[in-house]
Every structure is written in C-alpha cells, then in structure tokens.
Amino acid sequence: DQQVKQNSPSLSVQEGRISILNCDYTNSMFDYFLWYKKYPAEGPTFLISISSIKDKNEDGRFTVFLNKSAKHLSLHIVPSQPGDSAVYFCADIYNFNKFYFGSGTKLNVKP
Amino acid sequence: GAVVSQHPSWVICKSGTSVKIECRSLDFQATTMFWYRQFPKQSLMLMATSNEGSKATYEQGVEKDKFLINHASLTLSTLTVTSAHPEDSSFYICSADDILMSYEQYFGPGTRLTVT
Numbered sequence: 001d002q003q004v005k006q007n008s009p010s011l012s013v014q015e016g017r018i019s020i021l022n023c024d025y026t027n028s029m030f031d032y033f034l035w036y037k038k039y040p041a042e043g044p045t046f047l048i049s050i051s052s053i054k055d056k057n058e059d060g061r062f063t064v065f066l067n068k069s070a071k072h073l074s075l076h077i078v079p080s081q082p083g084d085s086a087v088y089f090c091a092d093i094y095n096f097n098k099f100y101f102g103s104g105t106k107l108n109v110k111p
Numbered sequence: 112g113a114v115v116s117q118h119p120s121w122v123i124c125k126s127g128t129s130v131k132i133e134c135r136s137l138d139f140q141a142t143t144m145f146w147y148r149q150f151p152k153q154s155l156m157l158m159a160t161s162n163e164g165s166k167a168t169y170e171q172g173v174e175k176d177k178f179l180i181n182h183a184s185l186t187l188s189t190l191t192v193t194s195a196h197p198e199d200s201s202f203y204i205c206s207a208d209d210i211l212m213s214y215e216q217y218f219g220p221g222t223r224l225t226v227t
Contacts, residue, residue, distance in 0.1 A: 036218075043115070043204045043218030044155070089154065098145070099206075099216065103154040 003027070004092045006102035013109050019077040021105050023090035026071065034091045034099070035064060035075050037084075044089060048075070080109045113139050115207050117219035124195055124226055132190045132222045134205030141207035144188040145216065146180060149202045161188045195226040 003026040013019045025033070032051045036044035050057040050064045050073065057064050063076045077084055087106045091099040114137040124130050134144055142163050147155040159180050160168045167180035177199075179191040188207075192199055202223050206216040 041202070041221060041223060043117075043206070043220045045218065046216075098157060098160065099155075100157075101155045 004100050004102040006105050008105050010106040013080045015111050016079045019080045021075040021088050023073045023102055025092055032093045033073050036089045038087045082109045082111050085109045113217040115217045115219040117222050121223040129193045134188045134219050136186045136207040140185040143208040145206045146190050147204045197226045200226045
C-alpha cells in the first residue's frame with residue numbers, strides 16, 4: 001500500500017518568512033513525488049516535483065527536499081506571500097500514473 | 112499550458128436522479144483521465160482511472176455501477192452518478208494525463224455535487 005502522510009493539517013506563517021510543509025511516505029515504487037496547491041472549490045495546480053535521483057529541486061520561491069533514508073520530503077516557500085495561502089498536497093506516484101495524495105496542509109500566510 | 116475543463120461547475124439534484132459530469136482536455140490529448148472526489152477537509156481520493164476506448168478501472172470500494180465512466184475520445188471523459196443519494200454529495204475533480212509529458216497530470220476545476 002502506498003501511504004503518504006501530511007501530519008500537520010495547518011500552518012500559519014508571517015509574510016516574508018519561510019513556510020515549510022512536510023510529507024512522509026512509506027513505500028514508494030517509483031520515487032517520484034509532486035506537490036500540488038489547491039484553493040477552495042478549485043482543482044489542484046501543480047507546483048513542483050522531485051525524483052529519487054535528486055535530493056533537492058528548486059523553482060523560484062519553491063524548493064522541495066527529499067530525504068530518502070527518512071522517507072521524508074518537504075516543501076519550502078521563501079519568502080511566503082499572502083497569495084500562497086492555500087491547501088498543499090504532496091503526492092506519490094504508483095502504478096506509473098496513479099497519484100496517492102496526502103491529507104493536505106492548509107497554509108495561512110499572514111500579511 | 113495544458114487546460115482541463117469540467118462541466119458543470121456545480122449541480123444540485125434530487126435523490127434518485129442521475130447526474131453527468133464532463134471532463135475535457137482542451138489543448139492536449141489525454142489517453143488517461145482520472146476521477147477523484149474530495150469530502151470537506153479531506154484529501155483527494157482516486158475513484159477510477161479512465162482509458163480512452165476501454166473500460167475504466169475502479170479503485171477498491173468504488174461502485175462501478177453507481178459511478179459510470181465513459182472515455183469516448185482522447186479529450187473527453189464523463190462521470191455519471193446514477194441514482195444519486197445525499198451521501199454522494201461531494202466535490203468531484205478530474206485530471207488528465209498528457210501523453211507527451213510523463214508524470215504530470217492536469218486537474219480540472221472540479222464539480223460540486225449536492226444531492227437533496
């Protein structure tokens with residue numbers, strides 16, 4: 001069974017500071033993870049991904065870190081902006097193209 | 112960029128009726144589309160995988176006779192909730208797999224279904 005867990009249901013951060021969203025996984029067949037951002041009543045939008053051949057991937061203000069030994073990945077947002085306030089899901093891929101989503105972390109960036 | 116649309120964006124129906132939700136990939140071809148549902152404050156749960164020209168693959172616990180999926184073309188998949196009940200009220204989201212891009216899925220905006 002693929003399991004992806006986001007143990008923090010919510011996170012509140014001051015504008016300009018760093019937001020760190022965490023995700024733990026158990027068994028990953030393809031070692032490819034993605035982060036999605038979701039606003040209420042909208043579909044998720046892709047943010048950033050990382051494969052097991054890397055331990056870090058950076059795209060603008062977003063950086064994802066992968067610690068394979070700990071089976072842990074994290075998304076860093078620096079600097080955080082009020083528009084980043086949303087629910088963030090990490091996702092693991094199984095069966096080549098099926099996603100298993102974590103439960104999400106609601107990020108609130110305070111102005 | 113790749114765009115996926117859903118129609119309708121919201122629908123209210125009475126118990127016992129059927130509701131059809133459309134998912135379209137607007138500027139790319141999708142051999143595979145996925146249907147998710149999300150309950151309030153919960154994660155996205157994959158319901159089924161829809162492959163163009165073949166039967167959908169349903170996840171464990173999802174009733175295939177209740178949630179009918181048809182993937183008639185490379186740009187259209189439909190989900191029909193048959194004999195809807197209030198517990199079917201949820202947010203339904205589709206996603207599409209771009210055959211030219213590995214691993215990336217593009218999500219539709221979702222459909223809010225309320226069954227009264």
